[in-house]
Amino acid sequence: MTVRVLVVDDQRLIREGIASLLDLQDGIAVVGMAANGKEAVEQALALEPDLVLMDVRMPEMDGVAAVAVLRRAAPGCRVVMLTTFDDEEYVVQALRAGAAGYLLKDLPAAELADAVRLAHAGVTQLDATAARHVAAALSTRDPTPGEVLTARETEVLRLVAAGATNREIAARLYLSEGTVKNHISRILGRLGLRDRTQAAIYGRDHGLL
Secondary structure, eight states: OOEEEEEEOSSHHHHHHHHHHHHTSTTEEEEEEESSHHHHHHHHHHHOOSEEEEOSSOSSSOHHHHHHHHHHHOTTSEEEEEESOOOHHHHHHHHHHTOSEEEETTOOHHHHHHHHHHHHTTOOEEOHHHHHHHHHHHHHSOOOHHHHSOHHHHHHHHHHHTTOOHHHHHHHHTOOHHHHHHHHHHHHHHHTOOSHHHHHHHHHHTTOO
């Protein structure tokens, strides 16, 4: 099966170079090129490529914004970021927008071709630097309630976020008020929160309402 590719880069020499290299590879056909995210969306909808190789920084519409549009408008088209920028912010934003990979432009042609085939097959690929950025972002994010609290503690936190008193929580969950107080103390300790107000805000911010 031939993988149909759209190459997107704001520098003409680079996009034409990438397109020429890929056209020499077995099983890959470049069906179009675009100079920015806006053109990329238009071309993708018109040409229906299997995969888009997308730069990050571009005028009019950047690559991250274009990925988000394409995930809605053409969900069957996979997008792999191909860029010189390995900033953590770009990596995380692109993957959150729906990119199927994040690679740097210093790849040899054969490896880029392999990356295209793997992405088309559904394999998400990250450059080593991009993978470190993702790991760092995951390690520093706020934990979700389900990751650090028991099911009962999560339910107590949900009621705290809803504004229920200890007595109301005890009645709702068939617990004693003392047990509710103990649950709240453990919740505060496990989440590193200072008081009930912070617990209520945390619960609301993490979708417990």
